[in-house]
Amino acid sequence: MPSTPSSNIPGASSPLTPLTPLTQRFISHFGEMGSRWGINRTVGQIYALLYVLGQPLNADQIADYLTFSRSNVSMGLKELQSWRLVKLLHQPGDRREYFEPPKDIWDIFKTLLEERRRREIEPTLSMLRDALLENPANDTDKQAQQRMREMYNLIELSSSWFDDVQRLSPETLASLMKMGSKVKKLLDVRDKFRGVSSSSSKTRHDHPDLQLTTHPKD
Numbered sequence: 001m002p003s004t005p006s007s008n009i010p011g012a013s014s015p016l017t018p019l020t021p022l023t024q025r026f027i028s029h030f031g032e033m034g035s036r037w038g039i040n041r042t043v044g045q046i047y048a049l050l051y052v053l054g055q056p057l058n059a060d061q062i063a064d065y066l067t068f069s070r071s072n073v074s075m076g077l078k079e080l081q082s083w084r085l086v087k088l089l090h091q092p093g094d095r096r097e098y099f100e101p102p103k104d105i106w107d108i109f110k111t112l113l114e115e116r117r118r119r120e121i122e123p124t125l126s127m128l129r130d131a132l133l134e135n136p137a138n139d140t141d142k143q144a145q146q147r148m149r150e151m152y153n154l155i156e157l158s159s160s161w162f163d164d165v166q167r168l169s170p171e172t173l174a175s176l177m178k179m180g181s182k183v184k185k186l187l188d189v190r191d192k193f194r195g196v197s198s199s200s201s202k203t204r205h206d207h208p209d210l211q212l213t214t215h216p217k218d
Contacts, residue, residue: 016061017053026052027066038119039079042068046076047085047101051108056089056098083115106170117162121155128152 019027027048034044045066050057057065063073077099080086085108089098102108128148136142165173 016065017055019065023052038116039083040076042072043076043079046073047080050086050099051101054103056091056100058094058096058098060096062099084111104170106173110166113162114166117159121159125152125155125159128155 027045030048031041031045034041037044039047046062046068049062049065059070059073059077062068062077063070066073068076077086080099081088086099086101089100091098102111128151131148132145132152134141134145136145168176
């Protein structure tokens, strides 16, 4: 459970803000949720602390806040750096390293998505590419490759969509997400329109006598 540190830590650049019960609850919740997101409890709490306080902290300050060992904090910070969820800073006149998360919540969101794709999706795509390049030895392998191809195409499509999303500005991305079900309604209207157009085209093709003809003016 996160603790409330003393008002000053020896060598700290400024007094630490005591953690309120609300802040402590937020940090504890992130620790519990960490394992579900592929990170351990310690890493989840370190990130939650840095995020909710909104100020750079060094490893000693983090250890004091969370009552973690210095070695656990160091390992947790390395893990967060590998996820690109914290960045390293230096304070004037202070040789210690300080850490803070990206300030923009949309940058955090996109970084999480990108890292999850790099760690989980790209290895799957690589495996599928290799499998699809093999010559099937029998009908069973042919069927298996067909199923793999369907999976590969779907993942590739979603990856292309993700790349497009990554290029959007935070304002545009927020507007797109707020549209919600409106996007589906627009797609439904488009599909209905395409269906009508396709049906009309098929009717003219099957019944040439129903096609419009133009007559020269007298």
